[in-house]
Amino acid sequence: MSESDSQLDQSDAASRATNATPPSDAAAPADVAFRVMRLESVLYELADPSPTAHLIEAESPYRYLAVPIALADAIALEHALNKIEGRRPTTHELMTQVLTRLQAEVIAARIVSYAGGVFYAELDLMTPRGREVFDCRTSDALALALRQGTPAPILCAEEVLASYYA
Numbered sequence: 001m002s003e004s005d006s007q008l009d010q011s012d013a014a015s016r017a018t019n020a021t022p023p024s025d026a027a028a029p030a031d032v033a034f035r036v037m038r039l040e041s042v043l044y045e046l047a048d049p050s051p052t053a054h055l056i057e058a059e060s061p062y063r064y065l066a067v068p069i070a071l072a073d074a075i076a077l078e079h080a081l082n083k084i085e086g087r088r089p090t091t092h093e094l095m096t097q098v099l100t101r102l103q104a105e106v107i108a109a110r111i112v113s114y115a116g117g118v119f120y121a122e123l124d125l126m127t128p129r130g131r132e133v134f135d136c137r138t139s140d141a142l143a144l145a146l147r148q149g150t151p152a153p154i155l156c157a158e159e160v161l162a163s164y165y166a
Contacts, residue, residue: 054067
């Protein structure tokens with residue numbers, strides 16, 4: 001990753017992510033509309049068995065998603081959100097270092113579907129060999145997006161927001 005690439009702000013990265021042409025084997029079709037989201041908070045209430053990652057749209061109508069995650073993932077997301085690094089690298093910190101050394105840039109974390117109360121995500125990378133898209137857990141996509149030098153955009157398919165609010 002060049003120095004100028006690491007200087008991109010989040011809106012430039014979001015523009016690249018939504019305007020990039022997906023490879024033929026990518027899961028998301030080119031005509032999917034995505035909304036830019038931001039991780040607002042990670043909450044754990046004792047009465048609820050699962051922590052939640054709260055995402056909110058960056059622009060009006062400011063819809064939010066409450067994504068249930070595991071406790072360990074909640075801790076990892078909270079650390080990524082607040083730029084906390086442990087004495088030893090966590091899995092997401094290690095993966096961020098691996099991606100950097102391999103000159104792979106996280107273009108975006110995308111939430112691409114919602115079914116049966118489960119959110120499905122993918123991690124969109126640009127590598128020296130071209131674009132790669134990986135299916136992953138939503139919490140992993142969020143943590144890796146936030147761990148980048150310039151946080152990668154978090155995108156949510158419009159149809160996910162529509163089905164979440166249906």
